[in-house]
Amino acid sequence: MSTPTAHATLRGVTRIYPSLVHALGPVDLDLRQGEFFSVVGPSGCGKSTLLDVLAGLSAPTSGTIAFEGRPVNGVPDGVGVVFQEDSSFAWLNVQDNVAFGLRRAGMEAAEIKRRVEYALGFMGLRDFATAFPAQLSGGMRQRVCIARTLVMQPRLILLDEPFGALDQQTRLLMGDELLRLWRETGATVMLITHALDEAAMLSDRVGVMSSRPGCFIDLAVTDWPRARDSRIVSDPAFGLLTARLWSSLRAESMKAIGRVA
Amino acid sequence: MTRWIDNLAILLALLGLWYLAWWQAGDSAITPPVQTLKFALYLLGSADFWPHVWATVLAFLYALAISAVLGITLGLVLGLHRFSGEVFEPILASFYTIPKVTLYPLMLLIFGLGLSAKVAFGVIHGMIPVTLFTLAAVKNIPGVLTRTARALRLSPRQTALHVLMPAVLPEIISGLRIGFALTFLGVLIGEMFASQRGLGFLIINGINQHDVARTTAVIVIVVTAAVLANGALLRLDRHARHDV
Known part of the structure; x- marks a missing residue:
């Protein structure tokens, strides 16, 4: 199964919580170098658990996880995570939020300044550099969190429903920004989302998860060109893909809300 | 600008109420504003007055330092150790609501007359809010902040210093503000009850000797100092929250 270009691999990964809730797996997955991979699944299916174990934020109950060929034990260097909840630091202004990780890593000031300025410009935050999170909208705060991850120059970016709390228009535009970020950095991206259209619009491949315990039940390849944006939603192939994802997911979603398909 | 006008309006309203109280109760209970202010200025200029101020300030500073150190330490311990927190929080909260004046005879017997009893009495009033605010702040740290710290590969020491501490600081400052008052x-x-020195003593002594002018003037001085200090702390509080 393992391909020479696999950037991260999961083999037989399960996660069972101390409460004996079987949340995940077994899951096998190869994330290819530089691909945009999305995970969709019914609520409570273990999508976030999958991200947590891949990021090294929690250990799997069984199975192995490797990033760039080395086993994952704690968050590896080169992995960046963006969470669903607002994780901006309320006591720091925007530029200090963005510089936070670099300062803790002890990078020299000139390089921090250069990277922060680039990230602020890239995420459209330059005019808000000295603003505090309380003065920003939810979308802007999430941009701050993305910029804070971006400056670390991660080679694998994991996003856990980062636009879940945003309105539909903002989500589409943030999707464009994410594509731009993915193209410019060349990083591998894994996006957890509950929005099928978001997954269909952004990804090279979409993994569909079953209801708990979450396993992959379908892998859809989109064949979009690398230079794409949200206008792809008017492509007939986008409609077909979204329909396919929904037909894979419908029965599982009904299980998740306690109905028989 | 509007805030300035608001403050002026409140001040005028208070002066109005003061006049009303004087008009109703008369010279035997309270002196009117201008007369009181004159007497207050006379007191502030007299050498006999300042030893009482320093006695109060000294007792207050001791009590505040003890309240802050014990309150923050206890709050941190109870907040970090979930089980002890769950046991002690309701106990502290109910102790907070009892009228602590009833404990005063007990405190006197334990500490005797003088500075230590005053300090102890200040501490039992001030320490609990500091503890409760600190405990709540630690308990309510959003989990995503510690997850972010781990995702950014911070050491435990960096996490404590650069994430947890600044996250709880605004709440602790609020607790200190309440604890201060x-x-x-x-x-x-x-x-008032166990001392021959201090502003509280001056007030109760003024009442006992029916020296209305002195009592009213000392009350005004104490209230003004408290309001100014609270205003300054409120500013610090807002500043720490970046509430602009």
């Missing part, structure tokens, strides 16, 4: 209250009450 209550510690002051406790010290003044202590001075």
Whole structure:
């Protein structure tokens, strides 16, 4: 199964919580170098658990996880995570939020300044550099969190429903920004989302998860060109893909809300 | 600008109420504003007055320092150790609501007359809010902040110093603000009942000797100092929250 270009691999990964809730797996997955991979699944299916174990934020109950060929034990260097909840630091202004990780890593000031300025410009935050999170909208705060991850120059970016709390228009535009970020950095991206259209619009491949315990039940390849944006939603192939994802997911979603398909 | 006008309006309203109280109760209970202010200025200029101020300030500073150190330490311990927190929080909260004046005879027997009783009385008033605020702050740290710290590969020490501490600081400052006011209250009450020195003593002594002018003037001085201090702390509080 393992391909020479696999950037991260999961083999037989399960996660069972101390409460004996079987949340995940077994899951096998190869994330290819530089691909945009999305995970969709019914609520409570273990999508976030999958991200947590891949990021090294929690250990799997069984199975192995490797990033760039080395086993994952704690968050590896080169992995960046963006969470669903607002994780901006309320006591720091925007530029200090963005510089936070670099300062803790002890990078020299000139390089921090250069990277922060680039990230602020890239995420459209330059005019808000000295603003505090309380003065920003939810979308802007999430941009701050993305910029804070971006400056670390991660080679694998994991996003856990980062636009879940945003309105539909903002989500589409943030999707464009994410594509731009993915193209410019060349990083591998894994996006957890509950929005099928978001997954269909952004990804090279979409993994569909079953209801708990979450396993992959379908892998859809989109064949979009690398230079794409949200206008792809008017492509007939986008409609077909979204329909396919929904037909894979419908029965599982009904299980998740306690109905028989 | 509007805030300035608001403050002026409040000041005028208070002066109005003061006149009304004087008009109703008469010279035997309260002196009117201008007369009181003159007497207050005379007191502030007299050498006999300042030893009482320093006695109160000294007791207050001791009590505040003890309230802050014990309150923050206890709050951190109870907040970090979930089980002890769950056991002690309701106990502290109910202790907070009992009228602590009833404990005063007990405190006197334990500490005797003088500075230590005043300080102890200030501490039992001021420490609990500091503890409760600190405990709540630690308990309510959003989990995503510690997850972010781990995702950014921070060491435990960096996490404590650069994430947890700044996250709880605004709440602790709010607790200190409440604790400040209550510690002051406790010290003044202590001075009223068990001291021959201090502003609380001057107030109760003025009442006992029916020296209405002195009593009213000291009350005005104490209230003004408390309001100014609270205003300054409120500013610090807002600043720490980046509430602009």
